[in-house]
Amino acid sequence: MKKRGLFVCVLVVCLLVPLSVFGAGSKEADAGKPVTLNLLMEDVPDTQIIKNMLPEFEAKTGIKVNFEIVQYTDMHTKLITQFLAPTSTYDVIEVDNYWAGEFPAAGWLEPLDEYVKKDNFDMSVYVPAMMEMVGYYMDKLYMIPMYNYTMALMYRNDVFTDKALHDKYRKQFGKDFAPPVSLDEYVEQCIFVQENTNMYGSAMQGGKGDPIAMEWSNYFFALGGRIYDDNWKATINGPIALKAIELYKKNIAQGAPAGATSYTLEDSLRMMSAGEAFSFISYNWMLAQFQDEKVSKLKDKVQLVPVPGESGLAGGWGWAIAANTPKKDAAWEFIKWVESPAVVKARALAGGAPTRYDVLRDAEVLAKYPYYSEVEKILEKARPVPEFEYSSQMVEMLGRELSLIVSSGKDPQVALAQLEKDFNELAKKANLQK
């Protein structure tokens, strides 16, 4: 009967599946083979720079390195599922500073103190603020700073040399039209430029979530605000935060493009590159893009300074080793190599964002990027978001409330009171607050 034949066919197909499952199980143990490290990376220039240098590492150590390229948020998704597996596919981990509390607190990263001591790895060259952010967690070393994402103010210096504009500003405000020294002054200038030129004042990134939270944190930190105090009590609800919100709201309403309430980092950068904006607050290394004549008409027209005020927002990545990888020694070999002076310098020269003094002050590097002396100050002054298990969620909540304030007219005082309560709850959940 034909019927039988059909079912046999279908059943064979269906049985093949689980059968091959067991077949696939027996291909581990490859002792004699050279070690291969797997890394999850972002599709950014620094990844390409390192990839191009990998043959050197392979020749030196015999260790093969594979890069798997995924999106930033997908990195987090993939990493945390891997950390729950018996062994992780990924050996060396790139840790964003948002995760720099979460990963060590969960025990997913290997402490590096012993490795550093064993090999006399020089930690003194790293900018202390960088070590604080993507190095130590609770006084233990888990990461080696890899890349900085610290934010700074960039503005068009040709605007300040415009005579007519200068006179008008003088008349209106009774002082020289010069680079801003305070946040109030900066906002004032953005609004002034937007009113009196065909440029927007500030290419702000007011999109919900991470973008607005990041940008506003610069305003908040510049005015001297802090999100938590030393005892992990939320200090977000107060006059400083209110002032920061007021300035931010004013700037986005009068000194920024109307679409800025949906802008992300990407949109702001595009606006600035297109020559449509007088200024923006963004990652300091973006300046390199404006200096590249091939892609930009703004060479030497953009000035980089720290965010005017007490401090700006720090950010960065660090190298770490997964706690559940069997290839820890090889992973350390890789970190040692990629953070060796020669490699770090080569990466910096190719456009990477350094985290250490020896590179920032290197003559050759400075010749190519003269503004690195300014970057050094920016790195030292900046402060990261509080790092603990729930940093990402904290940023998410902050970004939501700020977007509600800016776009939906939510009362800042109500929003801040709610954030204070939520942040205190997060700190309690992380056992940081008694």
Next chain:
Amino acid sequence: MKSYKLLKQTSLFFTYVALILFSLMIALPVLWTLRTSFVNEVDAYAMPPRLFPSFTFDNYRELFGNDGFGEFLINSLIISLASTAMAVPIASLGGYAFARYKAGGNILRFTVLATQMLPGVVLILPLFIVMSRLHLSDTYLGMTIAYLAFNLPFLIWIMTGFFASIPKDLDDAAAMDGLTPVQSFFRIILPIALPGIMATAVLSFIFSWNEFLFAIVLSGRNTMPIPVRLAAMKTRQGIQIAKLSAGTIIAIMPMVFISGFVKRYLISGLSLGAIKS
């Protein structure tokens, strides 16, 4: 009769106008994507917009050179074709069982569909655990099975719908002629349902081609499909929109062949001739 003809011609005219309008609405953004795939990254957003502020093949060159996009293309093809090849027979059988034999009634039918109603995000971790225990994460087989399982419920429903619209008399007539259920399924019903089966196959392929959430967690270096790599072009340092456009255009290509292949079943209704004879 004349006014009827006139009416018919006016309605035909408006049908064309509407079809062309809708096609333009779909085509223009796609054409802009095509254009963007041939310009420099910085010119993608040139203001005022110009058709070709620059013209370059760099995006494609980088895709297939440095990024190894060919590999991702092959991964996607293997996984999508394999899961479709498995899905279509299984879904046809299942759909036929529901439509003709009312197997399990509506409760069973909805149980099958209910497996689709949980947001994928919460299934990721357990699925990953199962797959890695079976050593199936980052393998074609694992991805194929996962895609198959997550597409199957819809495909079965679709096939059920197609089978349900086939008159029941046909089975009865076949039974009278002494055909077994399986014989009548293969000889009588399948040929009639061919447009439906083709649609199911195309959908299965497309669902697999675009699947993203499970791909993120289950794929790795060896099996990464196109959507995961495309998404990676959104980075913390900006979006590589020109390269993304090029990648998107490449990802559309297989559909050109597929629609060429299936159009005689889907559009022209060739199968109808087969029923009648």
Next chain:
Amino acid sequence: MKRMSFQARYRMIGYQFLIPTFLVLLLVVAMPLLFSLVLSMFRYTFLSPRLNEFVGFSNYASVVHDQYFWNSVKVTFLFVLMVVPLEFFIGYGIALMLSRPEIRFKSIFYFILTIPMVMSPVAVGLIWRMLLHPELGVVNYLLGKLGFGYVNWFGDERLALFTVTLVDVWQQVSFMVLLLLSGITSLPKEPFESATIDGANWLQTLLFVKTPLLMPIITVALLQRVITSFKTYDLVYILTSGGPGVSTDLISYNIYRTTFMGLDLSVASAVSYMLLIVILAITVVIFRSTMKGNE
């Protein structure tokens, strides 16, 4: 076997046809489904992935007390209510037009109209963000040239959900066209011939002959879109991140953030199961009402 009644034997044949389906679903889907049901009653997070603290329904309770959850519910319903009918009516219209025998260049129309389906949603989102960029996008530029005002597609709280809807419709209409057109194509010809002989006009034929015959396919198409639009998250994630404010904060995106930012799988599972019940109820209602008289 021989003793079985005709009815029972008939059923048995049906079940045999279903064996492969259940094998696959059991192997891959059942375990994760059950696991997340269990999770929803425990305190289980990525940071402490252990099933050692049973909390009953308290995860569910904490969700119900979250004001943003209810906002997400509202936004999601609005989204589904806009997206599904729009996609259905446009899609059905196009499918009907394309199925007219007189129409030429069918394969060209068909090809163009189905392109968006094969584009990855993430790519669609990013491309539309480029097109609809309020200051640097082509769409606003053209609208300006045509004399229309500036449109703040994603930055205006009242408009953002509508924009997300438009992009979703742009992509998903293809699905309706593909499915409904193949449904129309496989319809038998006789009923239409007799309807024409009976003197029924075009609209009558459509409403009383064609549509009822297509009901099984229409139902499936609607159910599929209802279920997937309830689960939409990637489009929102790329286009608006749920903003501005919470105006496009779809429930699935909310769940996504609870899972991977809040690291809380239990609460995410609880929300998901609540969502499942809602979707199930709605699909049953749709099924009942569309299949009336057809079963």
